[in-house]
Amino acid sequence: MVQYTEQFILLLFFTLKNGKHFIFITYLCSLIRSITIIIYMYRTNTCGELRMTNLNQEVILSGWVQKARKFGGMIFVDLRDRYGITQLVFNQDTNAELCNRAAKLGREWVIQVKGTVAERSNKNPNIPTGDIEIISSELAVLNPSETPPFTIEEDTDGGDDLRMKYRYLDLRRSVVRSNLELRHQMAFATRSYLNERQFMEVETPVLIGSTPEGARDFIVPSRMNPGEFYALPQSPQLFKQLLMVSGFDRYFQIVKCFRDEDLRADRQPEFTQIDCEMSFVEQEDILGIFEGLTKYLFKTIKNIDLPDFPRMSYADAMRLYGSDKPDTRFGMQFVEIKDLTAGKGFGVFDGAEYVGAICVEGAAAYTRKQLDELTDFVKRPQVGAKGLIYVRYDLDGALKSSVDKFYSVEDLQKWVERAGAKPGDLLLVLCGETEKTQKQLSELRLEMGARLGLRDKTKYNCLWVVDFPLLEYDEPLNRYFAKHHPFTSPKPEDIPLLETNPGAVRANAYDMVINGVEIGGGSIRIHNSELQKKMFSVLGFSDEQAQAQFGFLMNAFKYGAPPHGGIAFGLDRFVSIFAGLDSIRDCIAFPKNNSGRDVMIDAPSTVAQEQLDELNLKINPHETPVTNT
């Protein structure tokens, strides 16, 4: 009955809204006993904008009931929309009928209210509208709501699964929505910056051909070309290079890319890149433009002035941090002490290719229990170290270590000196095969940074990592792979090494790293067909394979390709860093779970047999279609 009344009111409301003023009609009807007030125009203001300067104004607001509470003869309703929250007041003494209707409002009902802006006696300094409230004179329910499955508040009682199933309700929470507002701002500011600098946004196709390198492609069967498939792009790499061949000079695109990979916290099957390419440039030009972009984003969105970004070679990054994306918000750089440890009868160090330490400031007082925890940490399979050696440099100058049996105080003194340790510091030492140990020590360093509170999410340290190796050797497959991609240009002075020692060739490649996260990466490309052929041969492609898979790009390069290079940023990660999120999932409106499912719309799903027939496809009969995992 109530619902029918609402619909009827709405119907009348639409029918009668011809005037530009409010139409008040009194309508008697056998079905409706009460006198109904119809309001024209959904709102004069949003729920975030009224202030003391609006006192005594008559306003109309629309929004969601955040909560309602009775207090004396009054009902207070917090009305919410994207822009904020405004308090509504219904007074039993002045309008009992209205107040009684307000008493029936539930959480998340959509209502429209007319009233007058008044000063609050109990001001709320926590919200921008906290100085005022609306003395309500009219109320219309635009849509009622069932009780939501979790509370729509900053700290919700909804678990991850429930929030994902009802993502449209989760997005009502300002803490989630603000991530998407930030995302919009960052994308818009990026476009403004690049547009100013003559970059053209060009849309490249989504239905393309499959490429063999890198991760698995998603494929799309073609109905018009039976037995054939499109692929979804992992990046617009080939197209942006073709646009340079076309003379587009400065290209960018904020674009969805796709990878059919097993997922984890910072991976989604579809993700967004800020993809860029420039002609007639060298590495320095690209670093300049995109360091500028990053500074511009920090300035316009967070009002942070960043200093110039330091450059670090890949070799230094590995040597000092054991990572090509070092978190430089804190020091704790690696110190190699292999030479200082040798020949004292400690077989573990003597047999190790690498012995490295980090100096943890002020941690000499760590208890046995804490040190055991750290040992357990490095022994976890994800880290994989065999054990942890420590040296305590006590405040009184005493040196105690877990290898006192082998090393004298004088020996240890040399270690702490090299590490620049002060009394009160703790030295943590790992050893083993160089590359593996550096990675383990990197994990330990990050763990210690976190424990000491040095990984502050409000602090931003940006740097460029440069001089990457061009190739990576794959032991089991006995071949080289391109570290970036097969179009990355070697440093010209290293070209002769392609023949003699391919692993030592450095690339004109660069990554931008912020707080230990790789935000973007790119390279100067090979624009010369001969060099590209050479590169394919090093990668083990036969001429035929190279021609079949990249022939069209190699052909394009025959018709006057300019020198060019580019970069791509992961927008999802970039936004996460700005928002201080640990996962990219919460800056994506409708993310997928770790099984690649959208649990809200329940996709993927089975399709009708006729559709498969049209596509000339069959599902292998020995597998049963799984509807839900």
Place this chain on the structure above:
Amino acid sequence: MVQYTEQFILLLFFTLKNGKHFIFITYLCSLIRSITIIIYMYRTNTCGELRMTNLNQEVILSGWVQKARKFGGMIFVDLRDRYGITQLVFNQDTNAELCNRAAKLGREWVIQVKGTVAERSNKNPNIPTGDIEIISSELAVLNPSETPPFTIEEDTDGGDDLRMKYRYLDLRRSVVRSNLELRHQMAFATRSYLNERQFMEVETPVLIGSTPEGARDFIVPSRMNPGEFYALPQSPQLFKQLLMVSGFDRYFQIVKCFRDEDLRADRQPEFTQIDCEMSFVEQEDILGIFEGLTKYLFKTIKNIDLPDFPRMSYADAMRLYGSDKPDTRFGMQFVEIKDLTAGKGFGVFDGAEYVGAICVEGAAAYTRKQLDELTDFVKRPQVGAKGLIYVRYDLDGALKSSVDKFYSVEDLQKWVERAGAKPGDLLLVLCGETEKTQKQLSELRLEMGARLGLRDKTKYNCLWVVDFPLLEYDEPLNRYFAKHHPFTSPKPEDIPLLETNPGAVRANAYDMVINGVEIGGGSIRIHNSELQKKMFSVLGFSDEQAQAQFGFLMNAFKYGAPPHGGIAFGLDRFVSIFAGLDSIRDCIAFPKNNSGRDVMIDAPSTVAQEQLDELNLKINPHETPVTNT
């Protein structure tokens, strides 16, 4: 040998570019006999920016050789980049070695030149740089080019197929590139306008679930969920409505959409929409914002001030133009003359449901041959009329018609009077079943508009078509279909008709039409679960079907959906209209042909059996995979 030299020079050039000044080195080498000049930095200016104000400046330019010609002891080279063309001069008398090297340059070679800006004796008023030329002092070939398969000029000798195969060369033509520059400008201006007005761009997923309404979906097999498929979105319709339920208030997205349809000139399997949605609005709010957007685009990009857009009901559009997207650049509105033609013994008219005429101004002098051509035109199967009746209103006032046998001059006088014809005009008349005949008359009207030069591509007539029917009846299937989509709201006053006469229900739906092209369309949505259920039942969906296919949206509406509505523009068509193109293909960087193929990269293509195995798929064995169509 030449190529090796080039590579060697490039290598040196990279090796030695440490200084911020130009490094000139002289390098003697057994392989290289000539003295090589190395230039640091690819360019100081683009090929489009130098003017008389730059006289005597030393500059470096890089670009493509548009053409080279000898004249006396000089060689003139037109150097081209995205920004323009600049003339280079090489002088045999002052630098013979350089001039000899310039003589070897071919079309589309990429070169770099250093020189001094000088005033031209033979100025070229057709290009902005036409007052100056560069007296060249140094030259480096950055990349040679094979002879391109067609000339890279405004009017090319390349046919469509060749141009598509070498699209990267076709895109070098300024006439094609400028369409993409326009596209970038329009997208950027659209974002600026909407951002100013609190719209948030939100990315909705590309891998979604299949929807049953509308055109065929492209589907994507899921590896992680065997036997299940994602679908690519035909539009973000459901997601944008969910965002309104989430309280996003104002959403937009410039987004790729996908339809697996048979293609024609203005259809592509992937296309781009400017997709928008707003909450707490009525039709009037949406028309206001997006009429504003269109005016803003015309003003900022074409410097055209558009008047307010007229509104036309669907019924009027059909009655006066026989089309829901009338080309209003010219009049020639339909005139119904059934009543004037009845009862004079002309069975064809008497038996027709509809007799309609258009008045073609100044066409009374059309010859027999021209009139026969028009008769042939309307009889073409694409138009489908049985014949054409004409009335000539000669300049001397005489009236002659092809039905003189049945109608007196007095009869014809009434026809021309109603049509508002003047002496010198021609009346063209069609008759038959109303809707069919109106469509035929519409084709004839457009043809006459074209013949009379009234469809001027530099003139823009915009209008809103409103009050669309909510439903369309499908005779063979004996059911109603949603004319826009199943979420379109009926006009509240027509809701009762849903029970009694669904075909008469009008929708809160609107289309923006420019020059006879539907540029955008949208509607106010149903936000009430009950009304939505009613709608599905009218569309013949069982509760179970509706729940299975749209359940998640109907569920979402239970939790407080605001009143909302939106619109989507076809960006490809919008750009075509701005660019004066007949097909959307030339404002898309890498379009597909009518078989859905990208002939440049040769996609779609077959995939490896292992990939199909991983996806648990089989191609039906009775079909042979087709590699090329």
